[in-house]
Amino acid sequence: MENESEKDTDQNEEMSDTSESPEPLSLPDASAEKAMQGSDTDLEVKDPGKAFAGVTGAELYLEACRLMEVVPVSHFTQNLAKPYINLSHHGLGPRGVKAIAIALVSNATVTRLELEDNCILAEGAICIAEMLRENCSLQELNISNNHLGTEGAEAIASLLLDNASYLYALRLSGNSFGEEAASCLAEALMGNYQVKKLDLSHNEFSEKGGQLLGQMLAKMSHAMTWWVIQKTGLRASWLVHLLTLISTASNMALEILDLSWNHLKRKGTAALGTGLRGNGALKILNLSWNSIGNEGAQALGEALKVNSALVHLDISNNQINNEGAKKLCRGLEVNGKLKVLKMANNPLTVEGASALVISVRKNPNSMMEEINISNVLVNENFIKLLDFVCQTRPELDVIYGEVEGRISKIPKQHPNPMKLIQKYLNEHNVRLWDFFQKIDKDGNMKIPVTAFRRAMLQQSSIPLDQVQIRELVHKLDRNRTGIVDYSHLKEQKPAQKPVEGEMKEEEKEDM
Numbered sequence: 001m002e003n004e005s006e007k008d009t010d011q012n013e014e015m016s017d018t019s020e021s022p023e024p025l026s027l028p029d030a031s032a033e034k035a036m037q038g039s040d041t042d043l044e045v046k047d048p049g050k051a052f053a054g055v056t057g058a059e060l061y062l063e064a065c066r067l068m069e070v071v072p073v074s075h076f077t078q079n080l081a082k083p084y085i086n087l088s089h090h091g092l093g094p095r096g097v098k099a100i101a102i103a104l105v106s107n108a109t110v111t112r113l114e115l116e117d118n119c120i121l122a123e124g125a126i127c128i129a130e131m132l133r134e135n136c137s138l139q140e141l142n143i144s145n146n147h148l149g150t151e152g153a154e155a156i157a158s159l160l161l162d163n164a165s166y167l168y169a170l171r172l173s174g175n176s177f178g179e180e181a182a183s184c185l186a187e188a189l190m191g192n193y194q195v196k197k198l199d200l201s202h203n204e205f206s207e208k209g210g211q212l213l214g215q216m217l218a219k220m221s222h223a224m225t226w227w228v229i230q231k232t233g234l235r236a237s238w239l240v241h242l243l244t245l246i247s248t249a250s251n252m253a254l255e256i257l258d259l260s261w262n263h264l265k266r267k268g269t270a271a272l273g274t275g276l277r278g279n280g281a282l283k284i285l286n287l288s289w290n291s292i293g294n295e296g297a298q299a300l301g302e303a304l305k306v307n308s309a310l311v312h313l314d315i316s317n318n319q320i321n322n323e324g325a326k327k328l329c330r331g332l333e334v335n336g337k338l339k340v341l342k343m344a345n346n347p348l349t350v351e352g353a354s355a356l357v358i359s360v361r362k363n364p365n366s367m368m369e370e371i372n373i374s375n376v377l378v379n380e381n382f383i384k385l386l387d388f389v390c391q392t393r394p395e396l397d398v399i400y401g402e403v404e405g406r407i408s409k410i411p412k413q414h415p416n417p418m419k420l421i422q423k424y425l426n427e428h429n430v431r432l433w434d435f436f437q438k439i440d441k442d443g444n445m446k447i448p449v450t451a452f453r454r455a456m457l458q459q460s461s462i463p464l465d466q467v468q469i470r471e472l473v474h475k476l477d478r479n480r481t482g483i484v485d486y487s488h489l490k491e492q493k494p495a496q497k498p499v500e501g502e503m504k505e506e507e508k509e510d511m
Helices: 011-016 030-036 048-052 057-068 074-078 093-104 121-134 149-161 179-190 207-232 236-248 265-277 293-306 322-332 350-362 380-392 417-428 432-439 449-458 466-476 497-510
Strands: 084-086 112-114 140-142 169-171 197-199 256-258 284-286 312-314 340-342 370-373 397-400 446-448 483-485
Touching (some): 057 074, 207 265, 265 293, 293 322, 350 370, 350 397, 397 466, 446 449, 449 483
Parallel strands (some): 084 112, 256 284, 284 312, 312 340, 340 370
Antiparallel strands (some): 446 483
């Protein structure tokens, strides 16, 4: 048994030590115990006005922790006045997250909250959903890997269906969602006009789940139409004009959907493809690791023939071979919107890779900027084809594997692009910033990668090929933001020491 001195240890030290597992804080009286009864699945306590009257911020959270009998998380109290709080992997559990939810009901500063991997269960999801109905500031929420299950999905779905929160980004990855969860979430999303980014990866959606989500994508535009009519009282004669407005609106439907690492397979993807045909809002779709096969690729190809919104499609690791790639190409030959296609780690050969490049060449309206087939072994004929296509499509970047007949360990055959630029700068006594300014048409010191790639191919001062330009882009846009930002070079003097230093660091990285 603990002695009296141990019981009298400073309470503040005990509360701040999160590495240990202290005993739960005891309730001071019977009234507090009474307030806890029946509160495990909602945010209410008996006589909440009395319990939390005049209490806000950190004080409110500490009082909630006392009532929930949980140890407060100091990181939460220290960041309540900031827009971003990360509480992932803190072992909060349902009661811990309930205390956090109570504190956030009236909070007006936190806009992004990370609660991943806290085992909050469905109980915690219900508390979070109830908090979001009252909170007016939270816009981004991550509750991935929390074992929410169907009951948790239903709580979130109810919130989405009622459009009762300000969330626009929601991550629900790894929560054991199956077909029942897919059903309620699909229904909710058809009527939700707030959430733009949704992560449902690493769940258990099968072909049936894919069919339900496909129906959601198909009906989303129609649901938006009737919702606006009901809200505004527009007559049917305005319907055509309304549909035009909806098709161009950027804030009325889901724009980014991650369904990677599920079990959609062929039939599920076929249903999603059908849904994409009439969807005018979704811009980014991740279907990697879903075993969609050639049938799924064919369905997506048919969808791309008519879809005018999707700009980024990831179908990596999906057992798509040359036959499936050719079926997908039928859509690529006419699609005028898609910019990024990721197909890495599919069993493609140079035949399928060539078909993809040729589909871009055939399409005068193609907007394609990147094709990732990084595992495919190509040959010299493919390189010649790519160089030919890039003469008219300099913005196209095809990421492929090794080139047949070349040994990867021999010295690089392409001179370091930074060294070539450095040589040019030395010869003409100019700054790197001045060089980039010449190819920056807008003059804002930030060039989109596609525009930068096109300009570097078309400029004649420093001859660079596709491989060198790709290497240059990776060095100037290390975080893959899609923007080459050279504003930091503005104050650089014509002397080249800073650039040489940068080159030495890059050379070390290449070793």
